[in-house]
Amino acid sequence: QVQLVESGGGLVQAGGSLRLSCVASGNIVGxxxxxxxxxxxxxxxxxxxxxxxxxxxxYTDSVKSRFTISRDNAKNTxxxxxxxxxxxxxxxxxxxxxxxxxxxNYWGQGTQVTISS
Numbered sequence: 613q614v615q616l617v618e619s620g621g622g623l624v625q626a627g628g629s630l631r632l633s634c635v636a637s638g639n640i641v642g643x644x645x646x647x648x649x650x651x652x653x654x655x656x657x658x659x660x661x662x663x664x665x666x667x668x669x670x671y672t673d674s675v676k677s678r679f680t681i682s683r684d685n686a687k688n689t690x691x692x693x694x695x696x697x698x699x700x701x702x703x704x705x706x707x708x709x710x711x712x713x714x715x716x717n718y719w720g721q722g723t724q725v726t727i728s729s
Contacts, residue, residue: 614638614718616707621723626699628727632692634707634720644712646683646690650725652703660705661692665712674700697727 620632636643647662661671661681669681680693690707707720 614640614643614709616709616718616720618705618707618720618723621705621725623726623728624697626697626727626729628697629693629695630697630725631694632705632707632723632725634690636688636690636709636718640688640709642711642713643688643709643718645710647708648681648690648692649706649708650701650703651706651722652700655703657706662708663690694725697725699727699729701725702727 614636615638616634616636618632618634620630622630624630645662645664648660649657650660651657659672660675661679663669663681663683678696682691704722705725706722709718
C-alpha cells in the first residue's frame with residue numbers, strides 16, 4: 613500500500629500564492645507518475661498537473677504559466693506551487709500516485725484551497 617499525505621492548503625486572496633506538498637510513504641518502489649487533481653464546486657474532479665519520475669510535466673490549460681509542479685524523488689515528495697490564484701481555483705486538491713506497472717491509483721485525503729475575491 614501507498615499512503616499520500618498532503619499539506620499546504622489554506623485561504624488566500626486572489627492574486628496570492630500557495631504551495632502544496634504531498635509525501636508518499638509505504639510501498640513506493642513501483643510509483644511512477646505523481647500529480648495533483650482538484651475538485652472544484654460544481655465540477656468533476658479534474659487533472660491539474662502531473663510529473664513523471666524523470667520529470668516530464670503536463671498541465672491543464674487553465675493553470676499553465678501560473679502553477680508549477682515539481683518532484684523530489686529522494687524525499688518521495690511532489691509539490692505544486694500555485695501563483696496568481698483566482699477564485700475559480702477554489703476547491704479540494706488531491707495528490708495522486710500511479711503504479712508504473714499495474715496502473716494502480718493512490719489518492720491523498722485532499723487539502724482545501726480557498727481563494728477569496
